[in-house]
Amino acid sequence: MKSAPPDPHHSDESPGVPGFRAWRGVYLFVFVVFVAVVVALALFSRYFA
């Protein structure tokens, strides 16, 4: 037993998240949410300044 058995599900399988066929879509969604959060924080700062 040199190490744990290799993962049989290592391929770039579907994320299994409704609305997303590939992981690229999930990454893009996360990035877009990040941009939206930064914009929201900037607006929050400006509103309460």
Place this chain on the structure above:
Amino acid sequence: MNTLDWLILLGTMLGIAAYGAWRTRDVHSLNTYLKGNRSTGWGTIGISVMATQASAITFLSIPGQGFESGIGFVQNYFGLPLALIIVCAVFLPIYRRLGVYTAYEYLGRRFDSKTRLLSAGLFLVQRGLATGVTIYAPAIILSAALGWRLDLTIIGTGLLVIIYTVVGGSAAVNLTQKWQMAVIFGGMVTAFIVLLVKLPDGLGFGGAAHVAGALGKLEAVDFSFNPDRRYTFWTGMLGGTFLMLSYFGTDQSQVQRYLGGAALREGRLGLMFNALLKIPMQFFILLLGALVFVFYQFQEPPVFFNQTEWRQHEQGAEGARFRALDEKFNAAFTENQSKIRAWLAARETHEAAAESAARAAMAKSQQRVQAVRAEAKAALVADDPHAKTKDSDYVFITFILDYLPHGAIGLLVAVMIAAALGSKAGELNALATTTTIDLWRHFRPLAVHDEARNIRVAKWFTVFWGMFAIGFALYAGFAENLIEAINILGSIFYGVVLGIFLVAFFLKRVGGTAVFWAAVTAQLLVFALFFSLKISYLWYNLIGCAACVLVSLIIQLLMTLKTSAKEIGRR
């Protein structure tokens, strides 16, 4: 703290530890012991990643940071989503495909055993020392604020985490972290609600946010290129991405959290969960600190929040000076409060000139309050050059103890201890795994097939690292700023380790010998610069990584040229 607080504190902490140990008492598989159950879902992995990163200091110091400097610290986390996307797309699939227990095991396969041992050794030194700080940092603050004995606080929390981490390994760490995070979220939301209720009548969240904003505490995003500013959008995006990539991609305490689970999907979704939630969570904790700042504009705070330290000086030979400072602060506070109320009244009139004049008067009176606080800190140093003058870590715990109802106090102290246990458990688990897999099994290759013996050894290494952390916390002196101490330790080693991994992933022609000597050279360079230059420690991440990558390319080129020359000579 009264009996109810103690019941809640001990009930939650001991209950979670006992539950974790009992549920995972029958772990007989090395894979489950080191990686957790194969059935672990993405939610558990995501919470476990979050709990390992969020130590007690996150919940003690960050509200204090919001109180003192505002919420701009949130920009420090701007690099996190991008870093986690890179980890999901590049690092994690490779780790899963090879079925490794540790990130350094991958380096052994990609390069050679000496590179694997070097990177595992760098991790053990850095994380072993940082674990001592992880247990010491909350203990010193809680013992000062609650009057507990520091040594007993360190030993008590240290032993508790050792017991359940030894019994159930990674499975117990995942399970307990889930419940500890539930206590943490419950406690922080409770503190937020109590804080809103205790604000002056009619102020509400909107009014409090306007006061905080007018006094410069709500500048969340700074797009300026001013190098004097510590936290800007650009430092967060450039430095932050780099730091988070090192931490999440190569630090075994994080890698171990997302290697478990039935499939690659679970780890990826767990990391994406963090990419989405981490910035809002840090924003919430910082906002809590900014609102505590507003609260203390209407309720008089102590002039210095580490009251144990202040009282010692007040009762000493120079006591009269400190009592006079108390009175001076009281007068400045009263004037400041009236100016804030005048500004709030001026806002209601919707007259721009009156509002602007009231705002200027408020800012001036706030400066006077800050000047008295600075004078108090200078007086502490004048009385004792070794006095600890950083009191922002004590702001939130002072608020909890002075203003939260009984029951909620016990819950919030449980939040701090749960966070300390959660992060320390993850670290101990990673230290034991790396020592077992990358060191012990390397020198005992015949024992590799004896699974029961491997688990026994991993348990003993967990005990060893736990006792090491307790001993380090008990006998070592630390820097005044504890978060900085952890970051400095990380920055000295992270850069070189990330450099090794970047070479492994992206420079396929570079071999083990080249990267090994490059890493040694880069680490020596970082040590030399650290002891001779006075630059920000964050730069050592970049220097270490860049030096490792560049030197490995140069050495590989020289080796290739030498081999080519030999082949030509033979012909």
